[in-house]
Amino acid sequence: MYEGTKAAGRSIGDVGAARGVAVFDVGVDGQDANVTQAQLCLVVSQARRLRQVSWCVMVVVVSNDPAFLTAFANWSLNGRLLVWSTRLLVVTRLPRLDLEALLVSHWTFSMMNTLVINTETSASDKRYSMLVHLPYSLDGARVLQVASWTPTSGLRYHPPPTLFPEKYTNYLNLSLRCLMEDEGLWHRGEEMSRPGVLGVVWRSRGLRSPAVGGTLSGAGCGVGLRRGLSGGSSQEPAVVRRARCFYGATINVTVLTYEPYWRESIEGNTTRYSGTDYNQLDAVAQALNFTFRVLPSRSWIEVTDQVQIRKSFMATVIYAVIAEELERWDLTFAFDQTAVRFVMATPVITPSWLSFYYPLSGQVWICVLACTLTVCFTLVKITRRKTWQTRHGVLSTGAVVMESVGILLGQGLYGRLSTSHSNHILVGIWLFFGVVLGTAYRASLIASLTLPRLPPRPETVEELVKVVDRVTIRSFSGSFKKFFLNSKSSAYRELGSMLVGGDVMDGLNAALEMKSAHLSDPLNLQLIISRNFAKLDGTSPLYIGREKLLQLSIAWPVPHDAPYTPQIDKCLRIITQAGLYEQWKKETLEAAARESRMKQREEIKQQGQDGVEHSQTNFRSLSIIHIQGPLLLLLVGITLGSVAFVVERLLVSKPHPSSTPGPMRLTLD
The missing domain is CATH 1.10.287 (Helix Hairpins)
Incomplete structure (x- = not known):
């Protein structure tokens, strides 16, 4: 892949007839920048198709234009051209400082499996330097020369003896090479044959020199160091930790509070984290030797957006493994299973005059x-x-x-x-x-x-969609709406039409105030309900439905084709197989329950005598609602009796025709 200029053409030569080689020419001379960008986008798309159907691919980019290389770096990320197994070879002729600045500023050149061949010509000498950018080393990010070529001496390797070194594995020879350069003991092209050189390096760093026999050459430094570690030095663990994957660097992660997986608490000026996913991240950080910094995020969408643009290395909180989400980011090893269930307000008892009828069927x-x-x-x-x-x-x-x-x-x-x-x-x-x-x-x-009998409450998705007007879910879970709307079940499609994004607390409060429900995993719901809505007697105005709407695997989001994902997957797999994640989950829930009980006891102590009187009189007294049935029956009886009394009085007061006396007649004797 090269720009369509004469200089680049002379560099690439005529390789059009070679088998197994695809050559893409992106025109630059005399063309508009937008046209060049469109051509480059098309070329990257075609190259990605070639990479997907090929067993082993090396991408060669030839250009002397920093703008072209920058555009290629951006489009290769957007088009997902490169994975770690795909090697990228950049051939250019740029000043060393400009080249190093270019390598540092782009993910494609700094993080991926990239080698740069830079032409360094002069009037008397022609030299080619082969450079790689190491994002992590004992002394931070740096550009390292791994080989050189001259017409007289040919190709000369510099330790490590490989053109494409591993950047995220435990290669101690790279660490030793960086140490030697810092101490002024490394000279390009000269053998390190003096005895005791390795000891000088170790002592300069405050470490005890291991037992190394024989002389060490530049190419054999890594081998000698590994032999020294096998000799049983007391400083072996320190060196191994310092030489691992990220070399103690600080990486960016994004996360928001989502209990019991991640919890953030502020104590004075210190922010403390806890939860199952924090424990897992801390274990991975110790294994891969890095520290992490949590980037601020205002919403769950921003959490994953920062992963998508590679500002964050990963989002260290559980995310469901859903096919729609893989279009935006990749996921690590699925280390746990979870379910999606709904929470609603517990149905209240409606007053009824038939309360005296309920005791018998x-x-x-x-x-x-x-x-x-x-x-x-x-x-x-x-x-x-x-x-x-x-x-x-x-x-x-x-x-x-x-x-x-x-x-x-x-x-x-x-x-x-x-x-x-x-x-x-x-x-x-x-x-x-x-x-x-x-x-x-x-x-x-x-x-x-x-203890009245509670009315029936929804427990399945079919019953849920009949009684609610809307259903809330975490704002990042927009893919759930698409999944439900595309379902073959009419109940799930109706549920998808009701689904809206929202915070957990907002969703639970809405469930209490209106005909609404909230979707989340059971552990999160149990913890929040027990901590924020549970009463002193252990009851709660909310309940969790019995049916599992979805059974999902959970993982951490990482950028597309991130080269460090296999190392993180290996750590997560070991943690899961050892049962540590389940143990952390159990301990977190127990700690939350213990904290909730202690909080309730403190509230009772603060109430003092009022709390004692409340506990002594904490019984349910009968109200007018309970006895309204007998009262209505009595009222009906009084009304009927009154009507009967009035009717009787009317009948008695009306004289009977047969009993009416006739006119009085007086007779005189």
Whole structure:
């Protein structure tokens, strides 16, 4: 890939007939910059297709124009041209300072597997320097010369003996090379054959020299150092830690508080972090030897946006593995599983005048009514017979019914019924039935009044979409809406149409105030509810639905084709297989529950005597809502009795036609 200039053409030569080589010419001379950018975008797209279908690809870019190289670096990132296994060779003729500035300022040249061949010509000598940029070393980022070529001496390697060194693995020879250059013991092209050179380097850094036998050449420095570490020096762990992957550098990460995975607390001027994902990041940082700095983010969208533009190396909080999200970033090894469930306000009890009806089922009430009618009919027949008449004479039907119902309610048995043996047997059985039924009814009535039965609450997605008007979810999870809308289930599609972004606390408060629900993972919901909404008795106005809407894997977002992702994946895999993440999750939840209990105890202590009186009188007293059923029944009875009384008075006050006296006649004898 080269710019269409004569200088670049002379550099690249005629390779059009070579097999296995694709040559792309991007015109620069006499063309508008926008046209060049469009051509470069098309070329990168075609080259990426070639890279995807090929087993091993090396991309060669030839240009002497810094603007062209800058454009290529940007478009190669946007077009995802390079991965770590794809080697990039840049051939140019730029001043050394300008070249180093170019390498440092672009991700493609500094972080990826890039080698630069720079032509350094003079009147008497022609020399080619081969340079790589090491983003991490013992002394920070630096440009390192790995080889050189001259017409007289040919190609000469500089340790390490490779043109494309690994930048993110434990290569100690690179570290030794940097140490030697700093101490003035490295001279390009000369062998380090003096005994004791390695010891001088180690002692200059305050380390004890390991036992190294024989002489060390420049190419064998890394081998000698590894032999020294195997000799058992007491300083081995320090050197190994300093020589690992990131060499103690500080990397940027983005994250927001999402308990129990990540929690941020400020103590004075110090910010402290905790949570399962923080513990995991701390373990990875120790393994790969880096420290991290949390970049400020105002929203979850900004958290991932900074990863996407490579300002942040990764977002160190759980993200669901969803195909739609992979268009914006890559994900690390999936180290855990989680579910998506909904939380809603617990349904409240609506007042009902049928509160006295609830203790018994409808079938029981029908059986009681049938038994009462049967007993009343039988007693009426017994008392109507002249053989068994009592001293009160023949009782009316109303009096017998009142006696029977009074016995059932425990308010009857005035001795006005017949004294026959059959009547005694029937009344005794009726008394026993009334005692059993009355005791059971009173116990159930007290239970239903003090501990009422809650109305049914939604537990599935089908029930959820019928009772809510909207559903909130974390603002970064816009892909969930697309997933639900594209689902084959009508309930999920309706759920997707209700889905809006929002914070967890805002979603939970909205669930209490309106017909709304919030979606999140159960651990986060349990922790926030217990910490912010739980009462002293352990109850909460919110509940978590039983159905799992989704079962997802979780990972950390990283930039597309980040070269350090395999090292992070290896650490995450070891942590997961050892069960550390599950243990951290358990410890975090236990600590949160313990903290919540201590907070509640402190609140009770601060309340003092008021808290004691509250705890002593913390029972549910009956209100007008509980007994409105009997009150309404009494009101209906009083109303009917009043109506009957008025009707009777009207009938009594109206004279009967047959009983009206005629005109008085006076007769005189």
